[in-house]
Amino acid sequence: MLESHVIQTKGFKNVGDGFQVAVRCPYYRGIWASLLEGAEVTVDGETFGSDSVRWTLGGRTFTAPELAESTDARWPFEEPATLTVEKPGGLEPGLHEIEVAITWRWSYIPVEMQPTTNISNRKLVLVR
Amino acid sequence: MTFGVSLYSYGGDFLVTMTLEDCLADVADMGATGVEILADTHIPGYPNPSAAWVDEWHGLLARYGLTPTCYSSWLDTRLRKDRTLTVDEAVPILVRDLELAHRLGFTIVRPKLGVVSLDLIPDPVWREAVERVLPKAEQTGIRIAPEIHAPTPLRSKIVDDYLDLARQTEHFGLLIDTGIFQNAERTGTHSDSRYIFGDPDPELAAQVAREMTKPMNEDPADLADVMPYVFHVHAKFWDMTDELTDPHIPYDAVVKALVDGGYRGSLSSEYEGPRDLYRASDMVRRQQAMLRRLVAEHAAVPAT
Numbered sequence: 492m493l494e495s496h497v498i499q500t501k502g503f504k505n506v507g508d509g510f511q512v513a514v515r516c517p518y519y520r521g522i523w524a525s526l527l528e529g530a531e532v533t534v535d536g537e538t539f540g541s542d543s544v545r546w547t548l549g550g551r552t553f554t555a556p557e558l559a560e561s562t563d564a565r566w567p568f569e570e571p572a573t574l575t576v577e578k579p580g581g582l583e584p585g586l587h588e589i590e591v592a593i594t595w596r597w598s599y600i601p602v603e604m605q606p607t608t609n610i611s612n613r614k615l616v617l618v619r
Numbered sequence: 620m621t622f623g624v625s626l627y628s629y630g631g632d633f634l635v636t637m638t639l640e641d642c643l644a645d646v647a648d649m650g651a652t653g654v655e656i657l658a659d660t661h662i663p664g665y666p667n668p669s670a671a672w673v674d675e676w677h678g679l680l681a682r683y684g685l686t687p688t689c690y691s692s693w694l695d696t697r698l699r700k701d702r703t704l705t706v707d708e709a710v711p712i713l714v715r716d717l718e719l720a721h722r723l724g725f726t727i728v729r730p731k732l733g734v735v736s737l738d739l740i741p742d743p744v745w746r747e748a749v750e751r752v753l754p755k756a757e758q759t760g761i762r763i764a765p766e767i768h769a770p771t772p773l774r775s776k777i778v779d780d781y782l783d784l785a786r787q788t789e790h791f792g793l794l795i796d797t798g799i800f801q802n803a804e805r806t807g808t809h810s811d812s813r814y815i816f817g818d819p820d821p822e823l824a825a826q827v828a829r830e831m832t833k834p835m836n837e838d839p840a841d842l843a844d845v846m847p848y849v850f851h852v853h854a855k856f857w858d859m860t861d862e863l864t865d866p867h868i869p870y871d872a873v874v875k876a877l878v879d880g881g882y883r884g885s886l887s888s889e890y891e892g893p894r895d896l897y898r899a900s901d902m903v904r905r906q907q908a909m910l911r912r913l914v915a916e917h918a919a920v921p922a923t
Contacts, residue, residue: 493634495896497812517812519630520659525698559700568660569634598697598733598742604816604827605697611812 497611498591499571505581505619510534513571514591517609521568524548526595528606529555532576533590539576541594547573582617589615620877620914623653623688623885625853626661628903631894633660640679647683649904650911653885654680655689655851658716662723666715676723688885689727689764689794689851690720696733696742703733709748713763714755721759727851727884728756728763729794737827739771746784749791756790764794764850770830773799773841785848792848796889798855799837803867805857806832839872846880853889859905863912874913886910 493515494500502513512532516522529541546553548566552575558564566572574591594608624646629637637645639661646654662668668676680687694712696703704712713730720728732741749763756763771777778793785792816824842849856865864870877886888910890902 492638495631495635519627520657520693521665522659523695523698525700526695528700565665567664569663596697596700598693598695599731599739600816601734601737601739601827602697602817603737603819603823606817608815609812610815 493569493571496613497593497609498589498613498615500615502571502573503587503589503615503617505617506575508581509576509578510582510617511573511575512589512591512615513573514593514611515571516566516568517593517611518595519568522566522595524553524558524561524564524566527555527558527566528594528596529558530574530594531592532574533592534576534582535588539578543577545575545577547575584617584619586614586616589613620882620918621653621686621688621885622651622907622910623655623686623887624649624651624903624907625655625657625689625691625887625889627655627657627691628888628890629899630890631896632899636896643679643683643685645900645903647685649907651888651907652684652686653688653887654685655691655885655887656687656723658690658692658719662719666719668719673722680724687724687726688887689729690716690723690725691729691731692716692720694730694732694742694745694748696744703735703742704744706744706747706751709744710751713748713752717752717755717759717761717763721761726761727794728761729766729851730763732765740777741765746780749784753788753790761790762850763791766794766796766853767799768796768853769798769801769835771799772835773837773845778845782845782848792850793845794851794853795842795845795849796853796855797868797870797873798853798891799835800839800869800873801834801867802836802869803834804832805867834867839869839876842873842876842880846877846882849880849882849884851884852877852882852886854886854906854910855889855891856902856906857890857892859902859909863905863909865906865909870909870913874910875917878914878917886914
């Protein structure tokens with residue numbers, strides 16, 4: 492099951508040289524990974540651009556350019572993506588203000604109105 | 620005419636407060652018999668669900684006495700960033716969805732087509748791609764129906780182009796989204812997060828935003844022109860009153876037009892109002908109660 496919010500409570504943690512945050516697809520359906528144009532993550536006012544965010548979908552990890560080139564990878568509706576953000580030392584344990592901006596293409600909206608970016612904000616607790 | 624529900628209606632609750640089985644149980648509980656799904660949303664592991672899941676799906680349909688109606692899919696013509704899909708690329712996508720829809724027991728497939736203009740002209744690849752999959756549609760007994768959705772009018776080149784093919788094969792027709800009959804203003808959004816649509820100049824952005832919510836005021840009586848080709852109906856709604864009326868869509872006239880036109884498909888509730896948890900079940904029941912009342916008032920032969 493999923494949480495209502497795009498940004499999920501579960502999955503927010505430090506890993507290696509950075510941290511991870513899990514996000515469910517903000518759209519009302521799952522999408523092919525090649526439709527994704529990237530994600531920007533902001534923590535307590537510090538923004539990490541699409542280049543420093545890697546995506547894990549269905550156990551496979553992609554950079555934003557790799558998503559664009561993928562042919563069979565999907566972001567399933569039922570499965571949050573894990574975003575791994577490069578940040579040496581990771582984040583301090585405690586409450587953080589998180590913003591995630593996810594950008595992807597809709598085919599049935601006029602091209603003048605594309606791509607679509609969904610922006611979600613949430614306070615999340617990092618335990619470790 | 621039969622009563623059905625699109626599981627799109629449970630958008631906020633699906634996989635949060637309700638499993639797929641909970642949704643199907645809810646549809647059955649309100650007496651509806653038809654179920655519509657969004658392929659990319661409701662099929663875990665789409666487009667390759669496990670055999671176990673497919674068995675489970677059929678088991679759930681049997682348990683709740685439901686009939687699959689429309690399988691809503693997408694033809695993502697902008698799958699690649701650098702260019703749109705070719706016909707050769709579109710065909711296997713349609714074939715894949717026709718086959719999966721058939722495996723799951725559906726008889727109608729709605730491919731949401733990519734567009735090439737501000738007034739939503741579909742990507743011209745649709746025509747040849749659909750023609751090339753017609754043998755597959757015949758083989759699987761599936762009828763393909765693109766959706767006529769606001770802001771596309773009933774009397775338009777888009778509809779005329781679809782009808783041109785619909786007159787040549789029984790496996791291609793129309794899905795009518797009743798949002799085109801909206802005749803009262805509505806406000807608000809159904810999302811708890813913010814969207815930015817491209818980087819258009821503010822005037823264009825405001826114009827498009829307006830186009831997406833303003834009443835189109837299409838006349839339900841005009842359905843008479845297209846009824847022989849209408850395979851499926853999305854009974855769109857954003858809200859229902861305590862008097863069990865729809866504040867935005869003139870359903871009395873819509874149902875009358877469908878009954879008069881001899882519609883034999885499913886009236887598939889499509890709730891698109893606020894996504895507050897636990898709201899959809901109540902809203903869909905309100906609409907189903909209204910639809911049953913109106914069909915009974917207008918129909919010589921009662922619906923099931």
